[in-house]
Amino acid sequence: MGSSRILILIAQRIAMGVLLLFAVSALIFAGTQILPGDVAQSILGQAATPQALANLREELGLNDPAIVRYFRWLGGVLTGDLGTALSNGRDIASSLEDRLGNTLFLAAIAAIVSVPLAILLGLLAVRYRNGAIDKIISGLALASTSLPEFFIGYVLMLFFAVKLQWFPSVSTVYDTMSFVEKLRAVALPATALTFVVLAHMMRMTRAAILNVMQSAYIETAELKGLSPFQIIRRHAFPNAVAPIVNVVMLNLAYLVVGVVVIEVIFVYPGLGQYLVDHVTKRDVPVVQAVGLIFAAVYIGLNMIADIVAILANPRLRNPR
Amino acid sequence: MSDELAYLGRRVVAGKMSRRDFLGRAAALGVAAPFANMILANTAGAQTPKKGGALKMGLVGGESTNSLDPALWLTQVPQNFGSTWGELLVVQSPEDGSPQPVLAESWEASDDAAEWHFKIRKGITFHNGKDLTPDDVVQTITRHADEATKSAALGVLGDIDTVTADGDYVVFKLKRGNADLPLLLTDYHLVIQPNGGRDKPDEGIGTGPYKVEVNEPGVRHMSVKYDGYWRDDVGHVDSVEVIVMNDNTARMSALQSGQVHIINRVEPKTVSLLERVQGVVIEAVPSKGHYVFIMHCNTAPFDNADLRMALKYAVDRQQMIDQILLGHASLGNDFPINQSYALFPEGIEQRAYDPEKAAFHYKKSGHSGPILLRTSEVAFPGAVDAAQLFQQQAQAAGIQIDVQREPGDGYWTEVWNKQPFCASYWGGRPTQDSMYSTAYITDADWNDTRFFNEGFDKIILEARAELDDAKRAELYREAATMVRDDGGLILPMFNDFLDAHREEVKGWVKDPNHETSNLRAAIRVWLDQA
Numbered sequence: 108m109g110s111s112r113i114l115i116l117i118a119q120r121i122a123m124g125v126l127l128l129f130a131v132s133a134l135i136f137a138g139t140q141i142l143p144g145d146v147a148q149s150i151l152g153q154a155a156t157p158q159a160l161a162n163l164r165e166e167l168g169l170n171d172p173a174i175v176r177y178f179r180w181l182g183g184v185l186t187g188d189l190g191t192a193l194s195n196g197r198d199i200a201s202s203l204e205d206r207l208g209n210t211l212f213l214a215a216i217a218a219i220v221s222v223p224l225a226i227l228l229g230l231l232a233v234r235y236r237n238g239a240i241d242k243i244i245s246g247l248a249l250a251s252t253s254l255p256e257f258f259i260g261y262v263l264m265l266f267f268a269v270k271l272q273w274f275p276s277v278s279t280v281y282d283t284m285s286f287v288e289k290l291r292a293v294a295l296p297a298t299a300l301t302f303v304v305l306a307h308m309m310r311m312t313r314a315a316i317l318n319v320m321q322s323a324y325i326e327t328a329e330l331k332g333l334s335p336f337q338i339i340r341r342h343a344f345p346n347a348v349a350p351i352v353n354v355v356m357l358n359l360a361y362l363v364v365g366v367v368v369i370e371v372i373f374v375y376p377g378l379g380q381y382l383v384d385h386v387t388k389r390d391v392p393v394v395q396a397v398g399l400i401f402a403a404v405y406i407g408l409n410m411i412a413d414i415v416a417i418l419a420n421p422r423l424r425n426p427r
Numbered sequence: 428m429s430d431e432l433a434y435l436g437r438r439v440v441a442g443k444m445s446r447r448d449f450l451g452r453a454a455a456l457g458v459a460a461p462f463a464n465m466i467l468a469n470t471a472g473a474q475t476p477k478k479g480g481a482l483k484m485g486l487v488g489g490e491s492t493n494s495l496d497p498a499l500w501l502t503q504v505p506q507n508f509g510s511t512w513g514e515l516l517v518v519q520s521p522e523d524g525s526p527q528p529v530l531a532e533s534w535e536a537s538d539d540a541a542e543w544h545f546k547i548r549k550g551i552t553f554h555n556g557k558d559l560t561p562d563d564v565v566q567t568i569t570r571h572a573d574e575a576t577k578s579a580a581l582g583v584l585g586d587i588d589t590v591t592a593d594g595d596y597v598v599f600k601l602k603r604g605n606a607d608l609p610l611l612l613t614d615y616h617l618v619i620q621p622n623g624g625r626d627k628p629d630e631g632i633g634t635g636p637y638k639v640e641v642n643e644p645g646v647r648h649m650s651v652k653y654d655g656y657w658r659d660d661v662g663h664v665d666s667v668e669v670i671v672m673n674d675n676t677a678r679m680s681a682l683q684s685g686q687v688h689i690i691n692r693v694e695p696k697t698v699s700l701l702e703r704v705q706g707v708v709i710e711a712v713p714s715k716g717h718y719v720f721i722m723h724c725n726t727a728p729f730d731n732a733d734l735r736m737a738l739k740y741a742v743d744r745q746q747m748i749d750q751i752l753l754g755h756a757s758l759g760n761d762f763p764i765n766q767s768y769a770l771f772p773e774g775i776e777q778r779a780y781d782p783e784k785a786a787f788h789y790k791k792s793g794h795s796g797p798i799l800l801r802t803s804e805v806a807f808p809g810a811v812d813a814a815q816l817f818q819q820q821a822q823a824a825g826i827q828i829d830v831q832r833e834p835g836d837g838y839w840t841e842v843w844n845k846q847p848f849c850a851s852y853w854g855g856r857p858t859q860d861s862m863y864s865t866a867y868i869t870d871a872d873w874n875d876t877r878f879f880n881e882g883f884d885k886i887i888l889e890a891r892a893e894l895d896d897a898k899r900a901e902l903y904r905e906a907a908t909m910v911r912d913d914g915g916l917i918l919p920m921f922n923d924f925l926d927a928h929r930e931e932v933k934g935w936v937k938d939p940n941h942e943t944s945n946l947r948a949a950i951r952v953w954l955d956q957a
Contacts, residue, residue, distance in 0.1 A: 194492035
């Protein structure tokens with residue numbers, strides 16, 4: 108009985124996500140249509156002659172009505188065909204594959220370090236709340252979040268790449284590199300990203316657990332003589348999982364879609380730079396494809412957070 | 428003149444003449460100090476090249492949208508990488524701007540300069556093993572000259588009527604005489620490709636010293652030495668890797684930590700800091716590129732010659748050079764030609780900052796109220812600051828300029844060549860003729876000052892077909908004076924190319940024609956590794 112209700116809830120949530128994705132695809136398409144400027148002019152740049160412009164416009168099919176182009180595009184996406192980039196004629200799907208792989212690699216490394224670290228620090232801060240350890244952890248985390256990411260990147264670069272020369276300042280990764288070489292290449296950008304996302308997750312973990320710590324059953328647990336860490340581990344943390352997962356997912360999404368600055372600074376071939384390059388060239392098919400991927404990442408991760416929240420909620424698991 | 432300077436340069440290098448005396452002699456020959464220094468540096472750089480090593484360049488100006496099709500090149504990464512694998516018929520000499528043979532062995536023109544015969548070098552192979560033939564040359568030129576093409580070189584080739592192969596020769600017939608045809612063929616788009624690149628324009632097959640190995644647009648490109656290359660005075664290193672680094676700090680740190688050997692576009696602000704770093708050499712080269720404020724001569728209030736003149740007198744050029752480019756530039760004189768061009772018109776009076784004259788012309792124009800100047804950080808490096816400085820300088824003459832900052836995205840489509848007064852830049856062109864015919868004759872493709880002057884057009888056309896250098900120089904002096912005194916161009920400064928490299932990079936040729944040693948640093952330098 109209970110499990111089927113959960114299944115229904117989850118199915119509803121997934122259906123919502125898919126619907127949302129379609130809505131976003133329409134928005135993305137509409138948005139790319141109202142960008143100022145013209146694809147042909149952007150491709151040919153300052154040195155374009157009117158004749159060359161007219162030829163290119165014709166060739167790109169920019170003269171069809173927007174609605175026709177939307178459904179043509181949507182049909183392609185559903186069959187896995189993202190089309191070819193207008194600007195250099197390369198297949199979008201295959202170019203995206205490498206870039207997306209790189210972005211996910213960097214995000215994964217940053218997440219593997221930052222998520223456990225943030226939760227651990229959050230737990231520590233709660234255990235020693237309002238003491239020196241709590242204040243040091245919170246202060247450092249807040250400071251690292253307040254600094255803009257390019258600044259953290261430049262500082263890391265100055266000390267660890269230029270002065271000490273432990274890690275390269277250029278993080279370009281190649282297919283031919285071994286895993287360890289890749290790890291070394293992304294060490295600095297991953298560290299910078301860790302600093303950027305750490306504090307948010309840590310603070311939310313701390314706040315969510317502290318919230319639960321006010322509950323009556325925590326007092327009961329204290330009275331029955333459990334140690335502070337056991338209280339947090341067995342009683343407070345499981346009840347605070349939903350908000351923590353939420354904030355972790357938000358930060359993971361940020362690691363995938365919001366790192367263009369770090370990519371540029373460390374010369375990392377990720378999806379962000381790829382998107383920016385194509386936006387400036389008004390390369391609409393690529394902008395649409397990348398926009399859709401970013402939307403899917405956001406919606407997907409939020410969906411996971413919601414599903415975890417459903418599963419973690421005992422009231423939903425055991426309905427009366 | 429350049430022979431004598433080259434001779435004097437060799438004497439300095441041999442220790443028979445002091446640097447100071449050399450600059451004195453150069454000045455007597457009418458060559459300004461920065462240019463004389465350049466000639467000297469190039470003479471001194473003539474040592475024996477070492478072979479081998481993997482050269483890495485970190486360059487700004489690469490996007491994921493780049494293609495290997497030469498017709499589509501606009502930015503530095505494809506341009507620089509292009510010179511490693513592709514070759515032109517002709518390149519321009521770094522010393523005197525004259526055409527030097529590459530794939531064309533020699534050429535001659537008819538008396539009216541309307542028919543040209545280029546002898547194509549024999550025994551050269553493309554990287555796919557095919558022999559270079561005059562037919563490949565014909566196809567390349569016609570592909571770029573085709574009206575249906577997307578080539579940025581289309582404007583350059585507008586004068587060409589027919590191109591045909593004739594034995595070992597390629598024959599150009601022009602619609603009208605053009606004494607500069609060999610120099611027009613130095614345009615970096617005109618890389619000779621098998622069958623002109625008609626089959627697969629972006630396959631990256633050329634005759635250059637390196638063949639394409641890796642092509643990841645917006646990330647990196649790599650080429651390795653081609654065994655069958657035909658000459659040994661270029662192409663010294665074993666492989667060239669061009670890494671896209673669009674962030675200034677990323678380039679600087681990569682150079683400092685030795686991860687790359689060469690970077691381009693050093694920011695003027697950071698030159699003095701980078702100079703102090705051990706193991707780094709700055710290459711500052713006076714260029715033909717210039718930073719400008721442009722007025723539409725046919726739009727009010729700029730249709731008034733006195734108002735244009737007032738604004739020209741209202742710029743303090745030296746202050747602009749010192750504060751915006753920290754001295755890494757040379758003075759402009761409101762016509763788009765400087766000493767880097769052949770037949771530069773010597774002795775035209777340098778226009779100086781003169782608030783009184785500015786106020787006089789301003790009053791005479793009868794204009795009142797603020798003048799709107801549009802600018803953007805993409806117009807040229809420091810363009811927003813430069814516009815504000817201009818605003819202050821003009822205030823001294825009682826001229827009120829309102830500065831409007833425009834978004835960089837869309838500046839070249841929405842503002843430049845549309846709005847009547849804005850900041851902009853021009854790169855150099857191979858010849859005076861191509862500069863004037865690109866932007867100053869009445870039917871120019873980008874007449875961004877709306878300068879319509881029949882007398883001027885006639886002079887340019889006359890000079891184009893004139894094979895006598897003395898007569899030509901006189902015509903160009905007249906043209907320059909017309910643009911300077913009547914045009915819509917305010918040209919405060921010619922920027923320097925600022926590149927930097929590790930000190931183990933040797934053989935850098937200072938070349939005013941284009942940045943990074945006319946885009947050929949990769950094939951000209953060698954690595955002197957211990």
